[in-house]
Amino acid sequence: MxxxxxxxxxxxxxxxxxxxxxxxxxxxxxxxxxxxxxxxxxxxxxxxxxxxxxxxxxxxxxxxxxxxxxxxxxxxxxxxxxxxxxSGVLQEKLKDYRRRRAARVEKILSQLRDVGLEVGLSDIEGVSKESWGRPHVADALKKKGYVGERQEAFDRYLTLGKPGYVASFGPSxxxxxxxxxxxxxxxxxxxxxxxxxxxxxxxxxxxxxxxxxxxxxxxxxxxxxxxxxxxxxxxxxxxxxxxxxxxxxxxxxxxxxxxxxxxxxxxxxxxxxxxx
The missing domain is CATH 3.20.20.140 (Metal-dependent hydrolases)
Structure with missing residues (x-):
């Protein structure tokens, strides 16, 4: 069998x-x-x-x-x-998608600062070798002591309806x-x-x-x-x-x-x- x-x-x-x-x-x-x-x-x-x-x-x-x-x-x-x-075409598209990711992260950080959470780009840069996302923001919040775990950051700040939520800038x-x-x-x-x-x-x-x-x-x-x-x-x-x-x-x-x-x-x- x-x-x-x-x-x-x-x-x-x-x-x-x-x-x-x-x-x-x-x-x-x-x-x-x-x-x-x-x-x-x-x-x-x-x-x-x-x-x-x-x-x-x-x-x-x-x-x-x-x-x-x-x-x-x-x-x-x-x-x-x-x-x-x-594929050069693939890499150009992925590069564009990563730019969109970075723009989204910057907007998330701005919204978090609006509610008193002092997290900036310096807390994100260098963590990922290339592609930023909400998990990096979550890890920064954890490192700063605002949350205990990555998932807690999502639950409190980064999901739909929460103060740091920003809809995806990705492709259709x-x-x-x-x-x-x-x-x-x-x-x-x-x-x-x-x-x-x-x-x-x-x-x-x-x-x-x-x-x-x-x-x-x-x-x-x-x-x-x-x-x-x-x-x-x-x-x-x-x-x-x-x-x-x-x-x-x-x-x-x-x-x-x-x-x-x-x-x-x-x-x-x-x-x-x-x-x-």
């Missing part, structure tokens, strides 16, 4: 909002028995080279990846797998999917369990969506079964990952995402040849 295989196609390094370098992410994944890994930093592929070197040394498959946060108020994030990271879902597809990648919907207002998978597939993150650490068995049925009905790839961010983030466990053998085989056939 074929057994489950451990893949983790959703992790982050310190090139975005993770706390470990890409090589350290690969090393942890290898120690945890992950067979296929993707580092999916927000709007950045710059950690791929470091990760690939370590992956070759340790004998683990590393699939080029990225995560693009869209401007949808439904909290739609698009994961891209097997992208051509050396259509643009995010197109960006990935034009770079030769497979566009997949991240953590569908947290998408607000229901899923329009038919609409996203029409835009070029290829896959759905069915297997995700916080998904219940019932939700996973429901998502799997939807993916099968629409002919979408079933992907999955831990959404690892590293120590001190509340998302410090990598791996542990076991794919049923038949689903893992489909992913292997789609992605193994694209690993670096």
């Amino acid at each position: 074929r057994t489950a295989r451990s893949f983790d196609l959703h992790t982050h390094s310190n090139y975005s909002d993770g706390t470990l370098g890409p090589a350290e992410v690969v090393e942890r994944a290898r120690r945890c028995g992950v067979e296929l890994l993707s580092i999916t930093d927000h709007d950045s592929t710059s950690g791929l080279a470091d990760g690939a070197r370590q992956a070759r040394t340790l004998g683990i498959r590393l699939l080029p990846g990225v995560e693009i946060n869209t401007n949808s108020d439904k909290q739609i994030h698009i994961l891209g797998y097997g992208i051509r990271a050396d 879902p259509a643009e995010a999917i197109t960006t990935i597809v034009e770079a030769g990648g497979a566009a997949c919907l991240a953590h569908p369990g947290i998408v607000r207002g229901g899923l329009d998978l038919h609409g996203l597939k029409a835009l070029g969506l290829e896959g759905l993150e069915v297997f995700y650490r916080s998904h219940t068995r019932v939700l996973t079964a429901n998502l799997k049925a939807q993916a099968q009905a629409l002919g979408l790839l079933m992907t999955g990952g831990s959404d690892f961010h590293g120590p001190g983030t509340g998302r410090a466990d990598i791996g542990g995402v076991d794919f049923p053998a038949e689903d893992a085989q489909i992913l292997a056939e789609r992605f193994f040849s694209l690993c670096v």
Whole structure:
């Protein structure tokens, strides 16, 4: 009987909002028995080279990846797998998305200062190697003693309706999917369990969506079964990952995402040849 295989196609390094370098992410994944890994930093592929070197040394498959946060108020994030990271068009678009991220962070900091929280750009700069986001603001609030943990900062200040909330400046879902597809990648919907207002998978597939993150650490068995049925009905790839961010983030466990053998085989056939 074929057994489950451990893949983790959703992790982050310190090139975005993770706390470990890409090589350290690969090393942890290898120690945890992950067979296929993707580092999916927000709007950045710059950690791929470091990760690939370590992956070759340790004998683990590393699939080029990225995560693009869209401007949808439904909290739609698009994961891209097997992208051509050396595409000049892709890199220009990611650079633009990072500029938008920086502008959003500056607005968040301004709003926090308006309510008496003294956090500035100097508290953010240098924490991420490339891509800023709300987690960096959360960590700055923690470092300043305003909160005890990253999640507390989100709950008190950074989510919808809170004083530091600023809507995403990212691209539309259509643009995010197109960006990935034009770079030769497979566009997949991240953590569908947290998408607000229901899923329009038919609409996203029409835009070029290829896959759905069915297997995700916080998904219940019932939700996973429901998502799997939807993916099968629409002919979408079933992907999955831990959404690892590293120590001190509340998302410090990598791996542990076991794919049923038949689903893992489909992913292997789609992605193994694209690993670096």
